[in-house]
Amino acid sequence: MLDTAKIRAITFDLDDTLWPIWPTIERAEKVLTDWLCAQAPMTAALFANAHARHDIRQQVLQQLPDIAHDLSAVRREAIRLTLTRAGEDPSLAEPAFEVFFAERNRVTLFDDVLPALNWLARRYPLVAISNGNADLERVGLAAWFKGGISASRFGVAKPHASIFQAGADLAGVAVQEVLHVGDDAHHDVIGALDAGMQAVWVNRAEHPWTDTSHQPHDSITELGELCDLLSGTH
Numbered sequence: 001m002l003d004t005a006k007i008r009a010i011t012f013d014l015d016d017t018l019w020p021i022w023p024t025i026e027r028a029e030k031v032l033t034d035w036l037c038a039q040a041p042m043t044a045a046l047f048a049n050a051h052a053r054h055d056i057r058q059q060v061l062q063q064l065p066d067i068a069h070d071l072s073a074v075r076r077e078a079i080r081l082t083l084t085r086a087g088e089d090p091s092l093a094e095p096a097f098e099v100f101f102a103e104r105n106r107v108t109l110f111d112d113v114l115p116a117l118n119w120l121a122r123r124y125p126l127v128a129i130s131n132g133n134a135d136l137e138r139v140g141l142a143a144w145f146k147g148g149i150s151a152s153r154f155g156v157a158k159p160h161a162s163i164f165q166a167g168a169d170l171a172g173v174a175v176q177e178v179l180h181v182g183d184d185a186h187h188d189v190i191g192a193l194d195a196g197m198q199a200v201w202v203n204r205a206e207h208p209w210t211d212t213s214h215q216p217h218d219s220i221t222e223l224g225e226l227c228d229l230l231s232g233t234h
Helices: 021-039 041-047 050-063 071-085 089-104 113-121 162-171 184-193 222-232
Strands: 009-012 126-131 147-150 178-182 198-202 216-219
Touching: 009 162, 021 041, 021 089, 041 050, 041 071, 041 113, 050 071, 071 089, 071 147, 089 162, 113 126, 113 222, 126 162, 147 162, 162 184, 184 198, 216 222
Parallel strands: 009 126, 009 178, 126 147, 178 198, 198 216
Antiparallel strands: none
16 A cells, blocks of 8 residues: 655656556658658568567667667667668668658557646656656656656666666656556565566556565556545545
């Protein structure tokens, strides 16, 4: 059960917590493929093959393990390697990535997000902590957040305790005074608990909780329930 009296700030995961990520990624990959068809057709043909795309990503991760936490860098290098394999200009990787990244940040929020953020931001400093590469400014949510920390810029991904500590630092409170809210049982809930935070699991699909060594302080199916929990009406 949440100890609401101790909560002085809230950190949020982004992908699949505030918006569904896979429709966004699929659309961004289609936009990228269409751009490549015009600029680098051999690369587009290779990129359209899901198995080849997976193999290229794995090769990037094997060759450049130090960038595994940085999804932008992994994507950019995968595009570069695909261009090289296809015998086309690898310098097109930068503009190609920008095409992808612009569309990746055109998200469709879950219906409950803006009403909840409006309520929460009036009461707590909000900080985003994400393993993804979404940009708060580009997705249109910067006004509700004090700031955001992404694994790609921070250099370490969730569930490492240091990224949660950085979120608390950005909020200006002790880590024990933070509530973390996210959809991923391991990266969000267990990571936050191990870092010393309270944690609420956003479980929109109502999956069973399976980890016997950790328990979220509460679970919700939509963010309005979080506002109810914090207002004492739940």
